[in-house]
């Protein structure tokens with residue numbers, strides 16, 4: 001049971017955690033915090049939070065759990081504002097999509113990794129942002145990755161794990177570096193391709209005609225290109241090394257695939273497509289399927 | 303009204319056309335044709351066709367409309383088999399995803415572009431193949447592109463257009479070359495990226511772990527990588543020029559984007575992502591949205 005939860009950044013991720021814990025009845029009071037009053041008032045109206053402050057220092061007062069869910073570029077400033085303001089019992093965790101940058105920010109602001117900080121990342125989300133898009137089931141059957149450090153307090157870790165389990169999520173742990181590599185591959189790279197593709201097409205001569213003939217596959221493929229530009233800029237900057245390496249490698253592979261097509265090497269093409277289909281069918285729609293989908297709609301064959 | 307429709311290749315595309323015309327009650331009899339008896343027997347059982355032959359020459363006998371929906375690599379052989387076998391009244395059209403190769407095949411087999419041939423392409427489909435996946439609403443509110451040539455008979459063109467309109471599709475016309483360029487951008491390139499991404503990840507060291515942490519965005523993004531490898535090999539070979547050029551250019555752009563990330567140029571990243579999101583929201587979910595989706599499920603925000 002959390003008595004007082006402070007949510008810094010009451011958007012899709014922060015709002016959904018608050019809603020999930022409220023509907024599980026495992027939280028007493030939720031205090032929101034953000035930049036704009038309007039958003040916090042909306043969150044209050046929606047029943048996502050019970051009170052708010054625009055000052056993180058005030059919001060965390062007497063909180064036993066603090067969840068930071070602002071864009072990655074804003075996390076250091078939140079750390080600065082809450083330094084020295086936390087109660088004795090407080091545990092702090094976050095939902096940032098990259099963990100290396102959060103840990104580096106913490107080290108810089110606090111001088112060392114605080115034992116009460118448990119970096120985390122829910123592998124769940126949508127291309128819609130804002131508290132109005134938040135919903136209590138967002139984390140159900142999804143994975144949440146925690147990346148505790150050697151310094152992390154065992155009790156803090158257990159409390160953060162318990163909180164996520166109350167939302168219906170499955171909690172796993174891994175190292176910070178491993179998290180950032182895995183996510184570069186499965187999330188950050190695909191987002192770059194989707195943003196890059198839509199941007200490339202929008203710069204083509206007859207781009208309105210081009211989009212007119214885009215079919216359903218295209219719509220699914222590019223859905224993630226409707227995600228928040230600021231959030232993704234921050235993710236790129238926070239995971240620049242792993243992501244730029246992976247993207248450069250992928251760009252070169254596409255150059256090679258282009259050559260394979262140009263020399264009309266049907267056998268190699270078939271092998272690549274077969275390997276890809278088998279992998280996707282096995283991992284994405286097979287083992288990993290339940291609970292890994294972000295869609296609330298039950299997907300029929302399309 | 304079509305009295306006798308011959309469908310060569312009774313799979314997703316051919317089967318769905320037969321079903322659509324049957325449910326619109328604008329076709330008399332449907333004769334199927336394919337490689338394997340099993341599939342045709344299944345089609346018969348499902349009520350998609352009323353009879354079948356494994357020989358295209360026999361299947362087209364007395365047909366007033368012939369629809370060819372085999373993979374692109376098999377179209378030339380169908381042309382060879384039906385040469386000289388068509389009735390006086392017959393019109394032939396196809397559903398191949400690339401039009402240049404179909405026209406080249408026709409020229410080679412028939413010596414010239416026959417006036418009764420109306421090349422076409424329904425911009426509709428799913429990642430599932432086979433007659434069992436076919437359904438009558440596949441073409442409803444979707445676009446069908448016809449690429450008639452100077453030699454094409456006006457009456458043939460009108461009859462093919464009318465047939466597609468009876469399925470609920472919106473028919474447009476464009477040149478063969480333009481079709482192949484537009485589709486390279488909106489369909490063939492995204493498929494290469496999806497196949498390429500899943501293949502690349504499946505070759506990474508801890509690939510099963512990687513897929514385990516793939517979230518819903520990944521599932522949508524890579525859905526098209528579950529499409530038929532043979533069909534896509536044929537599409538690549540048939541549209542090799544336009545596609546390899548586009549893919550090489552995109553690969554190079556991803557190299558540039560990688561550089562932008564490496565030098566942590568947040569402003570440029572933000573500009574790219576904003577442009578992409580605006581384009582997608584405007585074209586894909588806005589204007590072009592109705593009827594361009596391939597999904598039968600109503601997509602809720604995800």
Ligand SMILES: NC(=O)c1ccc[n+]([C@@H]2O[C@H](COP(=O)([O-])OP(=O)(O)OC[C@H]3O[C@@H](n4cnc5c(N)ncnc54)[C@H](OP(=O)(O)O)[C@@H]3O)[C@@H](O)[C@H]2O)c1
Nearest residue numbers: 009010011012013034035036039074096097125126129130
């Ligand atoms: N969306 C996803 O799919 C997803 C998935 C997993 C993890 N994450 C991570 O979760 C975090 C939040 O993402 P989200 O999708 O919830 O975004 P969101 O819906 O846009 O919410 C972000 C919230 O943070 C506040 N905020 C924005 N910029 C701020 C700043 N400079 N200083 C202080 N507060 C600021 C906003 O408040 P105001 O309205 O007052 O500006 C807003 O309420 C990010 O770190 C992201 O990497 C996102």
Ligand SMILES: NC(=O)c1ccc[n+]([C@@H]2O[C@H](COP(=O)([O-])OP(=O)(O)OC[C@H]3O[C@@H](n4cnc5c(N)ncnc54)[C@H](OP(=O)(O)O)[C@@H]3O)[C@@H](O)[C@H]2O)c1
Nearest residue numbers: 311312313314315336337338341372376399427428431432
């Ligand atoms: N799927 C899409 O999203 C989509 C969209 C628009 C256009 N298209 C085009 O439509 C055509 C058919 O695609 P589809 O999705 O309907 O494929 P499909 O479901 O696999 O059906 C193809 C049919 O063609 C037959 N066939 C396969 N290879 C053949 C060969 N070598 N000789 C004779 N018949 C053969 C198969 O019969 P057997 O079972 O007897 O082998 C099968 O019934 C392709 O040209 C494709 O480019 C597809």
